[in-house]
């Protein structure tokens with residue numbers, strides 16, 4: 804008997820990839836430089852000027868990680 808449904812298997816694999824990606828996400832240990840790490844706008848605190856830059860930068864880092872693994 805074979806329980807492996809191709810669609811379920813693909814979905815499960817995708818879920819695992821997401822979990823691994825989340826587990827491997829870089830920790831927020833970026834030093835304060837006075838500039839947004841994504842667009843280099845001057846900021847007074849934190850690492851990014853807004854959450855969009857943080858999200859975009861995290862996506863970029865994640866994409867770089869995926870390319871390295873693949």
Ligand SMILES: [Zn+2]
Nearest residue numbers: 839842852856
């Ligand atoms: Zn920014």
